[in-house]
Amino acid sequence: MIGQQMTLRRVQKTYGAVWAVRETDLEIGKGEFVSIVGPSGSGKTTLLTMIAGFETPTAGSIMVGGQDVTMLAPNRRNIGMVFQKYALFPHMTVRQNIEFPLRMRRLAKGRGLAERVDAMLDLVQLGALQHRYPHQLSGGQQQRVAVARALVFDPPVILMDEPLGALDKKLREAMQFEIKRLQERIGATVIYVTHDQEEALTMSDRVAVMHKGRLEQIGTPNNLYANPDNAFVADFVGSVNFIPGTVCGTDHLHVAIKVGNALVQVRTPQGRQAYRYEEGAAVRVAARPEHIAIAPYRDRDALSLSGTIETMVFAGASRTALVRLHEVPELVLRADVPSSISSLPDRGSNVALSFSVDALRIFDAEGTA
Numbered sequence: 001m002i003g004q005q006m007t008l009r010r011v012q013k014t015y016g017a018v019w020a021v022r023e024t025d026l027e028i029g030k031g032e033f034v035s036i037v038g039p040s041g042s043g044k045t046t047l048l049t050m051i052a053g054f055e056t057p058t059a060g061s062i063m064v065g066g067q068d069v070t071m072l073a074p075n076r077r078n079i080g081m082v083f084q085k086y087a088l089f090p091h092m093t094v095r096q097n098i099e100f101p102l103r104m105r106r107l108a109k110g111r112g113l114a115e116r117v118d119a120m121l122d123l124v125q126l127g128a129l130q131h132r133y134p135h136q137l138s139g140g141q142q143q144r145v146a147v148a149r150a151l152v153f154d155p156p157v158i159l160m161d162e163p164l165g166a167l168d169k170k171l172r173e174a175m176q177f178e179i180k181r182l183q184e185r186i187g188a189t190v191i192y193v194t195h196d197q198e199e200a201l202t203m204s205d206r207v208a209v210m211h212k213g214r215l216e217q218i219g220t221p222n223n224l225y226a227n228p229d230n231a232f233v234a235d236f237v238g239s240v241n242f243i244p245g246t247v248c249g250t251d252h253l254h255v256a257i258k259v260g261n262a263l264v265q266v267r268t269p270q271g272r273q274a275y276r277y278e279e280g281a282a283v284r285v286a287a288r289p290e291h292i293a294i295a296p297y298r299d300r301d302a303l304s305l306s307g308t309i310e311t312m313v314f315a316g317a318s319r320t321a322l323v324r325l326h327e328v329p330e331l332v333l334r335a336d337v338p339s340s341i342s343s344l345p346d347r348g349s350n351v352a353l354s355f356s357v358d359a360l361r362i363f364d365a366e367g368t369a
């Protein structure tokens with residue numbers, strides 16, 4: 001079995017006056033693993049349930065494996081789905097729940113069926129509980145039954161709506177690995193909704209970011225992290241500092257930005273953001289914590305800012321400094337301090353902050369975007 005290609009064309013969904021999903025185009029390749037992230041209410045579940053066929057788009061079309069499935073009933077689409085609310089059959093045991101897709105599709109019987117169900121029970125570590133009913137299970141156990149039921153028939157397309165949300169960290173990581181392994185074995189195309197951005201970044205070929213019903217950006221984890229299209233994506237994927245400033249000069253290589261009475265240089269945006277920032281425009285400079293270097297105050301130069309260390313946060317090997325910016329006193333920046341640095345600045349000490357010019361990004365000021 002191999003995965004199928006999927007194409008969404010101008011798909012949208014409204015509930016009365018609510019835009020659950022705004023006009024969305026999306027192309028997903030065979031066997032691709034795509035995650036969807038976004039705040040609560042951004043339209044992730046709505047998008048998934050339209051692809052699965054449990055909701056009908058208000059407009060637009062959905063193609064799976066070259067077939068227009070927009071109006072096709074869910075059970076006629078060859079899709080394995082894990083629902084956000086599990087949706088187990090309450091009158092069936094764990095084992096019967098997992099068997100159900102195989103029986104319904106007449107994909108196996110007798111010993112063959114039993115073996116496939118046993119394999120899934122192993123995978124989700126529920127063999128011992130196979131004769132219980134859903135109401136006799138914990139949330140995390142129910143969720144694992146839902147995962148097993150979605151995967152047991154080797155579907156070419158798998159949609160998962162926060163499938164591991166109820167699990168503890170250890171079990172979650174084990175299941176991430178199993179899902180990935182199974183997906184690769186089947187070659188299935190997967191759309192995976194998660195609140196956990198680290199999960200999205202580690203598991204996926206591409207990550208899509210949704211916000212207020214709109215698909216803001218889709219790209220490889222690396223691309224989203226390094227080249228976010230807008231401040232929302234920059235902020236949602238990874239950690240970022242926004243430093244407010246005013247454009248005070250630009251050429252084809254650099255934009256110079258005045259921050260307080262200091263200067264910061266940012267590489268002139270390319271591609272989709274290649275419009276010119278005019279002198280006097282209010283902007284935000286986006287700097288990831290690892291793109292800010294801390295040095296003794298006396299080492300500051302024309303292109304550094306300065307601040308006072310307020311806190312050092314130790315997290316195993318890495319350290320993060322919280323630095324109150326002299327140029328913008330209401331702002332506290334997070335800067336990563338490499339573990340190799342020999343003498344750490346003390347709390348309360350003044351430091352120079354310099355930036356990796358090529359890694360900085362520039363966005364419109366807050367409220368103007």
Ligand SMILES: Nc1ncnc2c1ncn2[C@@H]1O[C@H](COP(=O)(O)OP(=O)(O)OP(=O)(O)O)[C@@H](O)[C@H]1O
Nearest residue numbers: 015018019020038039040041042043044045046047
């Ligand atoms: N049946 C419905 N009737 C009216 N509004 C709905 C319905 N289903 C969803 N919505 C609204 O559509 C928007 C998108 O909801 P959706 O469930 O897709 O969000 P989500 O991104 O999955 O959020 P979460 O992360 O909380 O699961 C929300 O504003 C929600 O209130």
Ligand SMILES: [Mg+2]
Nearest residue numbers: 044045046084
């Ligand atoms: Mg949801």
